[in-house]
Amino acid sequence: MKRTAPMWVIAENRSRGDRTMATLTRPPLPSADKRWMIVQGTMRKHGYSRNALIETLHTVQQSFGFLDKDAIRFVAASLQIPPSQAYGVATFYHLFQLRPPGRHTCQICLGTACYINGAERLMGHAEKQLGIQAGETTPDGEVSLLSVRCVGSCSFAPVAIFDEQVHSYSKVDGLDAQLKAWMKP
Amino acid sequence: MTATPAVKTFVIDGVDASARSEQTILSAAREHNIFIPTLCHLEGLSDVGACRLCLVEVKGARRLLPACTTRVEEGMEITCNSPRIAAYRQMTLQLLFAERNHVCAVCLANRHCELQSLATSLGMTHVEIPYRFPSLSVDISHERFTLDHNRCILCTRCIRVCSEIEGAHTWDLMGRGIQSRVITDLDQPWGESDTCTSCGKCVQVCPTGALFQKNRTGGQCCKDPSFLPYLRTMREEP
Numbered sequence A: 001m002k003r004t005a006p007m008w009v010i011a012e013n014r015s016r017g018d019r020t021m022a023t024l025t026r027p028p029l030p031s032a033d034k035r036w037m038i039v040q041g042t043m044r045k046h047g048y049s050r051n052a053l054i055e056t057l058h059t060v061q062q063s064f065g066f067l068d069k070d071a072i073r074f075v076a077a078s079l080q081i082p083p084s085q086a087y088g089v090a091t092f093y094h095l096f097q098l099r100p101p102g103r104h105t106c107q108i109c110l111g112t113a114c115y116i117n118g119a120e121r122l123m124g125h126a127e128k129q130l131g132i133q134a135g136e137t138t139p140d141g142e143v144s145l146l147s148v149r150c151v152g153s154c155s156f157a158p159v160a161i162f163d164e165q166v167h168s169y170s171k172v173d174g175l176d177a178q179l180k181a182w183m184k185p
Numbered sequence B: 001m002t003a004t005p006a007v008k009t010f011v012i013d014g015v016d017a018s019a020r021s022e023q024t025i026l027s028a029a030r031e032h033n034i035f036i037p038t039l040c041h042l043e044g045l046s047d048v049g050a051c052r053l054c055l056v057e058v059k060g061a062r063r064l065l066p067a068c069t070t071r072v073e074e075g076m077e078i079t080c081n082s083p084r085i086a087a088y089r090q091m092t093l094q095l096l097f098a099e100r101n102h103v104c105a106v107c108l109a110n111r112h113c114e115l116q117s118l119a120t121s122l123g124m125t126h127v128e129i130p131y132r133f134p135s136l137s138v139d140i141s142h143e144r145f146t147l148d149h150n151r152c153i154l155c156t157r158c159i160r161v162c163s164e165i166e167g168a169h170t171w172d173l174m175g176r177g178i179q180s181r182v183i184t185d186l187d188q189p190w191g192e193s194d195t196c197t198s199c200g201k202c203v204q205v206c207p208t209g210a211l212f213q214k215n216r217t218g219g220q221c222c223k224d225p226s227f228l229p230y231l232r233t234m235r236e237e238p
Helices: A007-015 A035-045 A050-064 A069-079 A083-092 A112-130 A172-183 B025-031 B083-099 B114-121 B157-166 B201-205 B227-235
Strands: A104-109 A143-148 A160-162 A165-167 B007-012 B015-020 B055-058 B077-079 B145-148 B171-174 B181-184 B211-213
Touching (some): A035 A069, A083 B171, A104 A112, A112 A143, A112 A172, A143 A172, B015 B025, B157 B171, B157 B201
Antiparallel strands (some): B171 B181
């Protein structure tokens, strides 16, 4: 008796050119949101092949700002990847965010040059001031605090990035002022 | 006409030996009755080299190599047991203990645990590295089984058996580094998993008390993964 191959084995065969199982039904779009069409476009461009997972997750993040469980479930089902594997990939890479970003983002570089110039003190202050850990967003959704590894401006260390705006030779005072300005209602 | 398998000859612990070219150092060593400790390796599953306990010295290689994922090569000189390797294995074992909350006295798998028995057989008397004591959860949402992250050593046996043998791929690993955890589906409670077939293979292959059956008291938590090679053989395509 020939056992039925699991879903992703079928998908693997298909990406190798075995077209017999190509007519598997794909999941419907999670909502009427037009952005799902963009996500679907990326998958179609890659022929719904399994190795389009990271590329597709990038598209989701660009379109929605973060990856929620529905998005991961949809992408995994479309590419016939086990949901746990897709979730593993999404949590492995720091670039993927699983929670919606805050209105403002404060990124502090913890690369080597910034670190020896006191970036850790900056991060410690920001964490204390906002009451959250690096990688989290304040409960009111105002500020996301992120740690980054080297932004390529080591000569300006320590570097902090406030909403895309790079601040060189950051000091605790400057950081404090910026965070206070954002935290005001 | 069948191609004759290439045979490689090599020296293992000072003994001249031979093995088929596709064999790993580990399987060759076991054929020659040479002891190499393993945790993540399991007969019937693929090898990933996750636990680093099977490290061996190969002459000419600059670092120690995992025996379970290194294939034998012609003229290799392999050392499986030396003071240096023994020290590395002790260290690896201690790191495994210190990483999570391995407290044998209150563990259900006490006396039926591969980690514990390895520590005994390798003569580990105490852990010199301070325990991290991370705060980890226990998932009791499944009706028959329990997942205790405190005892997990991330050997990924459960992930591999679920994917390769059961074909459900309910388990996987999330995060990276010290944050890594085994998850079911989208990091949801095990009992709410859509893909889990409740077959219990993951429980049988778990080397520690991370996965166990409910309604068992200490000492009844025996694991029997001997069904694996049989299943693998029976499921091979004709």
